[in-house]
Amino acid sequence: MSICVCGGAGYIGSHAVRCLFDHGLDIIVIDNLSKGHRLSVDPNIPFYQGDLRDRVFLDKVFSENKIEGVIHFAADSLVGESVLEPLKYYQNNVMGTLTLLEVMNQHKVKTIIFSSTAATYGEPVSTPILEEDPTIPTSPYGESKLAVEKLLKWCDHAYGIKYIALRYFNVAGAHPSGDIGEDHQPESHLIPLILNVALGKSPSLKIFGTDYPTKDGTCIRDYIHVMDLAEAHFLALNKVQETRQSKIYNLGNGQGYSVQEVIQTARKVTGHPIPTLSIERRPGDPAILLASSQKACDELGWKPQYFELSTIIQSAWAFHQKHPNGFSD
Secondary structure, three states: OEEEEEOOOOHHHHHHHHHHHHOOOOEEEEEOOOOOOHHHOOOOOOEEEOOOOOHHHHHHHHHHOOEEEEEEOOOOOOHHHHHHOHHHHHHHHHHHHHHHHHHHHHOOOOEEEEEEEHHHOEOOOOOOEOOOOOOEOOOHHHHHHHHHHHHHHHHHHHHOOEEEEEEEOEEEOOOOOOOOOOOOOOOOOHHHHHHHHHOOOOOOEEEEOOOOOOOOOOOEEEEEEHHHHHHHHHHHHHHHHHHOOOEEEEEOOOOEEEHHHHHHHHHHHHOOOOOEEEEOOOOOOOOEEOEOOHHHHHHHOOOOOOOOHHHHHHHHHHHHHHOOOHHHO
């Protein structure tokens, strides 16, 4: 029996695949390679290139493999882009998951771990954010993920498909080996953008907004190491298979860092001055996103290992130094 990882060649997905493989699980990977990289997945792991919205393709994958559970990462995930192109986000994120769930139900696969997001909360009503807090997204991206969470709830009720939805905060870092890491084209995430400046690939870093109601005027985010996140998926899979209970968990470190603090730490790690350029805010960006992950710690037995910001940035820096042009090296 295998675990099917959708979006398993992407940044988070490839690290989860490595983690699950190291735990001894049989894995198959689905990815359309629109953002993922074939080189990020071990060549010995069965790989299917295709889109989740293609029902014929999905039925082929599920017919050829004995699948006992699904971990679902495949999605578009840029907040700003989603505001400009909401149809794209509903089409890919919601319709792709809808087709996946239809095929799962057809093949009697009753377990799914869903990659959700802190963007489901929108502007938080309290800090740190709890799973029970209101979900009022401020972007189509967050709305699309919340729509899937609600779809999962009703699929559980109607078909007995049990799920755990993991609401991530800001994911960063790379595998300790430096072999896989974050490589988006174009890049949009803060830490790799900072490191591109340190590598000399960009002249300066754009800071989107310096007038937020925070200590230094820049956004505050909760950074979680990608390998801690990957381990949480393994624990969540075990939990839902054991208990047959659907749940939602936050995943973060509970420690907030401003954009300016991340830049200062990266300057120390890389030894580079990293010039910056302040520009206007991006639409849909909340001022502060900070998680309470106590529920995941208590119920999943999850314990982050890479919680220091400097450690997170050092691991990302190791990957970028080893692969300055990403997986095209």
